[in-house]
Amino acid sequence: MDRQASDAIIARIAGATEAVGRTIRIMEVCGTHTHAIGRGGLRAVLPKGIALISGPGCPVCVTSQRDVERMLLLADRGDVTVCTFGDMIRVPGVTTSLERRRANGADVRVVYSPTDALELAASRPEREVVFLGVGFETTAPGIAATVLQAQSRGIANYSVYACHKLIVPAMEAVLSEGSRIDGFLTPGHVSVIIGPEAYEALSQTHGIPCVATGFEPTDVLEGIAQLVEHVRDRRPGSFVQYRRAVRPGGNRRAWDTLMRVFAIADAEWRGLGNIPESGLAFRPEFAAYDAVTRFDLPEVAPVSLAGCRCGDVLKGAIEPQECPHFGRPCTPRNPLGPCMVSSEGSCAARYKYG
Amino acid sequence: MADEQIVMAHGGGGALTHELLTETILPALGSSSYRLPDAADLPGEAGLVFTTDAFVVKPLFFRGGDIGSLSVHGTVNDLAVSGAKPIALTMTLVLEEGLSLETVEAVTASAGAAARACGAPIVAGDTKVVARGEADELFITTAGVGRRVPELTLPGLRDGDRVLISGPIADHGIAVMSQREGIDFQTRVRSDSAPVWPLVEALVAAGIDVHAMRDPTRGGLAAVCAEFAEDYGLSITLHEEDIPVRPETAAACSILGLDPLTVANEGKLTAFVAAEDADRALAALRSAPGGEHAAVIGVVTARRTVPVTLRTRFGGQRLVEMPYGEDLPRIC
Amino acid sequence: MCLAIPAQITRIDGVRAQAVLRGNEIEADLSLIDDPKTGDWILVHAGFAIERIDESEARETLALFAEMGEGIGGPAGV
Structure with a gap:
């Protein structure tokens, strides 16, 4: 896509924004969008009338502090190898982080895929391997697949600490918190799995358009243009910009794999609290692969990080820069909370990219 | 600071490396500088520039190179960007017990060839062996001396550059x-x-x-x-x-x-x-x-x-x- | 929520596949998609193919995706 084409999209956005005649508040639900917007420097090319608000779609950020503390308890066990996606390793606990536990000798490994954790377990049957399962509908089916593979291959030393989340209930929760949103840029890859229909009810109930959008800078610009035009035309509905990957009905096979292993359950979110039917719990027949029951992890009382306002940022209640700690003392180097850690966190994206 | 520890990111060359140097190492060394440059003029030896670098790359052999040639390039490059033509190098090897001689030979042959190609032969060195598990196969430290090129005054960045x-x-x-x-x-x-x-x-x-x-x-x-x-x-x-x-x-x-x-x-x-x-x-x-x-x-x-x-x-x-x-x- | 990249399947062995994106070969698990074949373009997230995309769609992504790669010799073919 050349500069002319992107300029044309930007002109469309500007025209529609002007026609609306007020600030249009767009929530990019997905952390990968937050990252793409920051990295592409897209805020600088959008008209002033567009406010981009980061939503609760950074999986590391929305992981509750209780879950973080229990992951750290797992890392402290001498008999467990903890495998995690990279971003999780620096999330601060109340007193420590996985990175610091690793420096103290805990066996914590960064992996690229849950299949790496499964293969590690297969190669060392004498050692327990736990994968830290964070992520939304894009990531969770793959993790479910590793559980099914562990079962069929008889790999008995593999388990998952599962705190997966579902995106639509979180969007509902954001709206019920009173955040005024004119349109949702919905996550392209979650939409690949769940299909655009999944947003239809929310969109019609609240009269808010949703556009499932891809992740290249021009995708994001085009998604915003479509969204602003729907807002202008007062046209709610679930639309798709990311047509090259999002199909009607989503990926049934992936969804069915997910539902074989997990059942929809209530989940605790950082900032948004307990949201009914917004998470995934192991079905009883797969309890052996649930790290919580396998290691009899104790309940952890609700805790919060001193001074951290990530919860308010995740709800869209404050902008990252409105947090009194933003940039001082909270930086990606010395994060007080997860939104400053994850490369998809809205605080880290704002701090890094401006 | 007592409970602070080294984490991997301290070695990444980014902000944390910088913090380790300025807040811990340089004050402890009693250095008056706020930074240790990659290479420095040898005190009292006009025109001679000195540098050192350690190599702990994993894997030892990678597409396009290996730790041996890398240990030469890293050091001669520190000299070059300081405006000095590399003259000679030293090399220190820390070897882990159990490492194959074939590996040692391959790495050092590569280093020797790279050094000759750069016109900066390896003229002194040291070898130490540590028990299995106390090092990861092989670490290399090289040091290098170069002669400053008078034309390269390197006065520093200016507005408009x-x-x-x-x-x-x-x-x-x-x-x-x-x-x-x-x-x-x-x-x-x-x-x-x-x-x-x-x-x-x-x-x-x-x-x-x-x-x-x-x-x-x-x-x-x-x-x-x-x-x-x-x-x-x-x-x-x-x-x-x-x-x-x-x-x-x-x-x-x-x-x-x-x-x-x-x-x-x-x-x-x-x-x-x-x-x-x-x-x-x-x-x-x-x-x-x-x-x-x-x-x-x-x-x-x-x-x-x-x-x-x-x-x-x-x-x-x-x-x-x-x-x-x-x-x-x-x-x- | 997550990064996913397009790649073309070059070899299949059970549920595991090798797939290539511009000189980079990655492994992908195919258990989440129906009836994968060698030569198919897939979207890979965290080691799993999450959808099949047709070739022209893949090239559309790659064209967008050329990003910083255009610096030398213009956008390269796939």
Whole structure:
């Protein structure tokens, strides 16, 4: 896509924004969008009338502090190898982080895929391997697949600490918190799995358009243009910009794999609290692969990080820069909370990219 | 500080490395400097420049190079960007019990060949062996001496200077990372490990008044620009569409979720020259071996609020921050 | 929520496949998609193919995706 084409999209956005005649508040639900917007420097090319608000779609950020503390308890066990996606390793606990536990000798490994954790377990049957399962509908089916593979291959030393989340209930929760949103840029890859229909009810109930959008800078610009035009035309509905990957009905096979292993359950979110039917719990027949029951992890009382306002940022209640700690003392180097850690966190994206 | 510990990111060449140096090591050494330069003039020996570097790369052999040749290139490049032609090197090997002699031979043969090719023979050295588990196969430390080239006064960055890079970035970091344990990923990206002296020499031969140079190793181009901007109290604007990146390297960065600006190079030169010298400097670099894809990628300006900015290809702009430390594959 | 990249399947062994994106070969698990074949373009997230995309769609992504790769010799083919 050349500069002319992107300029044309930007002109469309500007025209529609002007026609609306007020600030249009767009929530990019997905952390990968937050990252793409920051990295592409897209805020600088959008008209002033567009406010981009980061939503609760950074999986590391929305992981509750209780879950973080229990992951750290797992890392402290001498008999467990903890495998995690990279971003999780620096999330601060109340007193420590996985990175610091690793420096103290805990066996914590960064992996690229849950299949790496499964293969590690297969190669060392004498050692327990736990994968830290964070992520939304894009990531969770793959993790479910590793559980099914562990079962069929008889790999008995593999388990998952599962705190997966579902995106639509979180969007509902954001709206019920009173955040005024004119349109949702919905996550392209979650939409690949769940299909655009999944947003239809929310969109019609609240009269808010949703556009499932891809992740290249021009995708994001085009998604915003479509969204602003729907807002202008007062046209709610679930639309798709990311047509090259999002199909009607989503990926049934992936969804069915997910539902074989997990059942929809209530989940605790950082900032948004307990949201009914917004998470995934192991079905009883797969309890052996649930790290919580396998290691009899104790309940952890609700805790919060001193001074951290990530919860308010995740709800869209404050902008990252409105947090009194933003940039001082909270930086990606010395994060007080997860939104400053994850490369998809809205605080880290704002701090890094401006 | 008593409960603070070294974490991997302290070795990443980014902000945390900088913090370790300025807050712990330099005060403890009693150094009056706020930074240990990559290379320094030998006190009392006019024209001689001295440097040292340690190599702990894993795996030892990677596409496009190995720890042996890398240990030579790293050190001669520190000399070259300080304006000194490498003369001679020393090499210290720390070997882990159980390492095969074949590996030792392959690594040292590679180092010897690289040193000869650079015209800087390895003239002294030391070998130590530690018990199995106390080192990871093999570590190398090299030190080097070079002679300052009088034409290269390197007076420092100035407002209006142009930023040049000698070729496509991020190849070394990707080549090494792709062969690390735990990353299921094969690539045809090869490390760019090479001496940069021929590039420096080409600039000298063309009579370019180079204001400053650096080889963007750990922390990549982002770290070099952030350091220079900070050191000189100026700002730098980079132009995304002018920065050369091989398509396969760009794709690999997308796979791993990395920003090519922060990924390591081991054979690239970043040079800052006056605007009126930029075209000639570019021509000089392009005529030198390894400089075929050189480009002018940015401009130095008076200090603005942001030290380093990237103009993106859509006309957007964003900060370029000093990378934090360890490059981690980003996944979610 | 997550990065996913397009790649073309070059070899299939059970549920595991090798797939290539511009000189980079990655492994992908195919258990989440129906009836995968060698030569198919897939979208890979965290080691899993999450959808099949047709070739022209893949090239559309790659064209967008050329990003910083255009610096040397223009956008390269796939």
